[in-house]
Amino acid sequence: MESLLIPVLILLLTGIAVLLALRAFNRRTKSVAAANSSNQRVDQAELARTAAAKLTEEEHRRLYALIAQGQAMAAIKLYYEASGVGLRAAKDAVSALAAYPQPFQPPAAPAPEHDDDDVPERFPYRYRAIASKGDVTREVSSNMLNDEIYGRIRTLAKSGDTEAAAMALTRHSDISIKQAREFIALLDD
Structure with missing residues (x-):
């Protein structure tokens, strides 16, 4: 009987080891499958x-x-x-x-690129630009002007590019090119 006890114990321990290994393998497989599923x-x-x-x-x-x-x-x-x-x-x-x-979802409209003076933007307020020299005073009022645009127009005028300044002013207001040139001439200080 003693001769059979040792092989039976070895067989029993081997069976328990195999069952534990299978259980660990199944847990790992389930966790990997759950991760892949998510x-x-x-x-x-x-x-x-x-x-x-x-x-x-x-x-x-x-x-x-x-x-x-x-x-x-x-x-x-x-x-x-x-x-x-x-x-x-x-x-x-x-x-x-x-x-x-x-x-x-409708496609998002591309953000408008703000090229310096290509397409004027309309603002919810009217901007007043006043230029005077001596007794002559000119005023331009427009909702397409703001401090930044008017600053660029003044910079163009002061740098000597009066025609570009007049064109920019007509694009951003409702005045004629002649009126814009008269206004720009008053900015030449």
């Missing part, structure tokens, strides 16, 4: 946002109508044609849009 959800949500941004309002409406009707192939075809991406990318995008519905 990363995949984030990736899918981001994919849905970028995919929706590639659609016009009409395409967006039609795509979600097809998804709601269960017409996945037609939705993939619509997205494929609308976005110009590959077929696999279109399938992934449509599945992400179905899993994470996105409202239509």
